[in-house]
Amino acid sequence: MKTEDKFLQDARRALDAAEQNLDAGTVARLRAARRQAIEQGPHKPARARPGWLLPVGGFATAGIALAVAAVLWFSAPNGNFMQAGVGDIELLTAQENPDFFTELEFYEWLEGNENAV
Template identity: 40%
Template sequence: MNIDKREKEFLQRIKQELDAGVEQLDPVTLARLKSGRMRALEKAHTGGWRFGDIPRWVTAGGFATVTVAVVAVSLWSAAPRRNMVAAHPEDTEIVASQEQFDLYDDLEFYRWLAENGDAR
């Protein structure tokens, strides 16, 4: 006995059992099954997509994604911004003027000069 013949016999027995089970169903269940089948066939023929056809898990997942995106954007845009405050008020003039930035290029030299300049 090859595999195809065994498989065919197996499928035939399953079909017989299912058909026997259908014959034993009560009339109310049969009517509900026929009604459901007719609605499914009618829906397949109309083919239109409606908002109510979306499963709940898809709408819940979409809502959660949108919520996370809104929270992330609001947190990012509402992040506190640090103001650059000078340690000493007299330093604001130096920082504000663009001319004096050349002084800071040689800052280490000026520090060395301040420490060692009087040591002649």
């Protein structure tokens, strides 16, 4: 803590010394900027958002998420939500050659027919 206080004191001394050595043009520009800021007066703080907006936004987001989940759930074949789009996801994330998937229906048929082998 003492090193931080010493640093702040040294910084304050260095800035005060630099202030004493400013040229007249810089001092005039600083005074003009200060005068302009004072003439403009204090600005109104940014309008605060109403307190009810955050909970309403949260409930709206949760409602949308539930609606999307319900649509996915009820549009899944046989109500099997977890495997509804697995085939498509496998296609998108596969590292095999894309030519393999041109015959995908044949491979699915082959998998379903035990007598085919």
